[in-house]
Amino acid sequence: SAVISQKPSRDICQRGTSLTIQCQVDSQVTMMFWYRQQPGQSLTLIATANQGSEATYESGFVIDKFPISRPNLTFSTLTVSNMSPEDSSIYLCSVDEGWNYGYTFGSGTRLTVV
Amino acid sequence: KQEVTQIPAALSVPEGENLVLNCSFTDSAIYNLQWFRQDPGKGLTSLLLIQSSQREQTSGRLNASLDKSSGRSTLYIAASQPGDSATYLCAIYSGYALNFGKGTSLLVTP
DSSP states (O other): OOOEEEEOSEEEEOTTOOEEEEEEESSOOSEEEEEEEOTTSOEEEEEEEETTSOOEEOTTOOTTTSOEEEEETTEEEEEEOSOOGGGOEEEEEEEEOOTTTOEEEOOOEEEEEO | OOOEEEEOSEEEEETTOOEEEEEEESOOOOSEEEEEEEOTTSOEEEEEEEETTOSEEEETTEEEEEETTTTEEEEEEOSOOGGGOEEEEEEEESSSSEEEOOOEEEEEEO
16 A cells, blocks of 8 residues: 655644645555544544645635645645644545555644644 | 444453444445554554445454444454554545544553
């Protein structure tokens, strides 16, 4: 299955600042997915990123707050903008490896906003 | 909208016990179901993937079953070990993206 390198693994940020999270996949994939996991909660899909087009955001998530880039078929970034303590979560990227393998996830970014 | 529920929310067992984690879902029109393991503060590791046409999958000490008609899946862990301590997540794929349960937090004590 694909290997996803996600950086940074964790960060502590000041409110009002922005953080960019990177995911690098060792193979070409059509779609990449970004999830958020708030403390004690399950994973919620933020957006789906296709190469060459704008990301598709789920209800409750907007591009100004979570801009996403997808410059090629192996790389994507998610930026958490103008952060507040409510943004403290684990952020994960994921790829769909198809019928036989299901989804593969990156190692996650643990974000704390103070 | 697909709702995924996992019971129990937390479980503590002594080493060596066999245990069952439960996952239920509201819409039986699924493509597949995937079980993941998550260590604290970390990403997800895929354990087992069951296609909608399958009844079960096995990997080592793990066995997952799927009953679409009743909207249930179980993850059976045989001869549990302290290294199995983690949160176990059930996720349903119904054609767009994964829908997750809240997970079962498992603690295996020596």
